[in-house]
Amino acid sequence: MKTYLHAIKIxxxxxxxxxxxNLHEEKAKGRSCFLASSILSSLASQLSGGxxxxxxxxxxxxxxxxxxxxxxxxxxxxxxxxxxxxxxERFRSRKILLTVLGILANIINILGITLLPNIIxxxxxxxxxFTLLVTLSSAISSIIDPGYAAWHTSFLPNDIRADYFxxxxxxxxxxxxxxxxxxxxxxxxxxxxxxxLEIITGFRYAALILAILHILVLAxxxxxxxxxxxxxxxxxxxxxxxxxxxxxxxTVLLVGFYYLGSSLSNASINIFLLQDVGISYSQINxxxxxxxxxxxxxGKMWKKFLKKHSWFxxxxxxxxxxxxxxxxxxxxxxxxxxxxxxxxxxxxHVLGVAANTVLASMLYVNLPxxxxxxxxxxxxxxxxxxxxxxxxxxxFFLSGIGDNVINIFSFKMAxxxxxxxxxxxxxxxxxxxxxxxxNKLLPDDLLNS
Numbered sequence: 166m167k168t169y170l171h172a173i174k175i176x177x178x179x180x181x182x183x184x185x186x187n188l189h190e191e192k193a194k195g196r197s198c199f200l201a202s203s204i205l206s207s208l209a210s211q212l213s214g215g216x217x218x219x220x221x222x223x224x225x226x227x228x229x230x231x232x233x234x235x236x237x238x239x240x241x242x243x244x245x246x247x248x249x250x251x252x253x254e255r256f257r258s259r260k261i262l263l264t265v266l267g268i269l270a271n272i273i274n275i276l277g278i279t280l281l282p283n284i285i286x287x288x289x290x291x292x293x294x295f296t297l298l299v300t301l302s303s304a305i306s307s308i309i310d311p312g313y314a315a316w317h318t319s320f321l322p323n324d325i326r327a328d329y330f331x332x333x334x335x336x337x338x339x340x341x342x343x344x345x346x347x348x349x350x351x352x353x354x355x356x357x358x359x360x361x362l363e364i365i366t367g368f369r370y371a372a373l374i375l376a377i378l379h380i381l382v383l384a385x386x387x388x389x390x391x392x393x394x395x396x397x398x399x400x401x402x403x404x405x406x407x408x409x410x411x412x413x414x415x416t417v418l419l420v421g422f423y424y425l426g427s428s429l430s431n432a433s434i435n436i437f438l439l440q441d442v443g444i445s446y447s448q449i450n451x452x453x454x455x456x457x458x459x460x461x462x463x464g465k466m467w468k469k470f471l472k473k474h475s476w477f478x479x480x481x482x483x484x485x486x487x488x489x490x491x492x493x494x495x496x497x498x499x500x501x502x503x504x505x506x507x508x509x510x511x512x513x514h515v516l517g518v519a520a521n522t523v524l525a526s527m528l529y530v531n532l533p534x535x536x537x538x539x540x541x542x543x544x545x546x547x548x549x550x551x552x553x554x555x556x557x558x559x560x561f562f563l564s565g566i567g568d569n570v571i572n573i574f575s576f577k578m579a580x581x582x583x584x585x586x587x588x589x590x591x592x593x594x595x596x597x598x599x600x601x602x603x604n605k606l607l608p609d610d611l612l613n614s
Contacts (some may be wrong), residue, residue: 426591
């Protein structure tokens with residue numbers, strides 16, 4: 166028995182989890198902080214965003230088009246990331262600045278939006294107010310996000326990155342989605358009652374506390390020196406340096422193209438599910454909550470697949486498989502969602518284990534060692550502008566099509582399903598591009614190995 170327990174103990178010490186997260190080695194300690202912070206952040210995001218955020222806005226009479234405006238307009242502030250190096254590169258230590266601004270952004274985004282409907286009573290005034298608050302919060306985040314990424318890059322070397330993102334995503338999903346599922350059941354029990362809005366509002370206050378804790382935990386890891394190739398800080402470096410590193414540039418453009426097609430229905434999908442299909446809060450969060458199980462059953466499989474192939478071939482394979490699921494998603498109706506929607510979401514969970522790991526890693530695949538704040542700012546600007554234009558196009562499309570439908574093979578397809586179908590097509594194209602340019606985008610050390 167002692168031999169058996171000793172063997173288990175040795176296996177545990179040598180496991181990917183202990184190698185990635187522990188409190189003994191400096192960088193592993195930092196990753197442990199990132200894990201705790203991401204759990205707190207996910208809980209805060211789930212309680213103040215996602216399906217509960219949609220329900221909060223719907224409770225105050227905000228329609229699908231205006232929700233789209235509130236969602237996509239603030240992303241234009243991500244252009245402010247071009248000033249991030251200009252501000253942050255002046256500080257040898259950025260920890261205090263990032264922490265203060267991070268807390269401020271969450272107070273504006275969560276507390277401000279929660280209190281605003283009690284101050285402004287007209288729908289148009291609320292739409293403007295919500296948009297301004299989210300825009301201000303997003304503007305602050307656009308400045309500090311590259312700073313956090315440059316700070317934390319040292320903790321995520323290539324040999325640990327896949328394990329980190331796979332494990333953290335699985336643990337994150339298990340804890341946050343499990344708690345949110347229970348809260349969804351409580352919310353659904355008050356459907357049609359004014360108490361439902363009170364409960365959702367209460368979730369937002371809880372989210373504020375969790376968000377502040379998330380920022381404080383994020384400030385614990387050690388801050389390493391930031392390497393620079395020049396003593397002079399120039400805004401233009403954000404746009405000139407990436408063009409001197411073709412592999413990084415084309416990696417960013419590939420990811421940007423992915424988000425351009427995949428964010429079309431970001432602002433409207435939850436409204437479609439709640440209002441048009443008739444799916445409840447608890448059903449939506451139930452399917453999200455089981456996501457962690459797919460990390461347990463498929464995490465090792467995808468890790469082996471990634472090790473055998475490459476970041477880009479894995480991304481290509483997943484996109485070519487995931488695109489058709491969005492085409493299926495477009496045909497979900499109140500009559501068939503009990504089997505079709507659940508089937509589609511479960512397939513997407515299997516593929517999502519790999520997709521989320523690869524997408525989270527793409528920033529680091531060809532990221533140079535020097536001037537990282539500039540490269541990360543360029544990455545963030547490209548990705549968020551892709552999301553901005555995607556959601557803007559999606560919102561304008563829904564505004565234009567209104568209640569009209571398009572007849573496809575005798576199936577009457579409304580606005581959101583059409584956007585889902587376009588997402589499916591774009592992901593298939595993304596997969597083809599990622600496969601085609603794999604050899605050109607692989608880092609030199611992997612290409613020559």
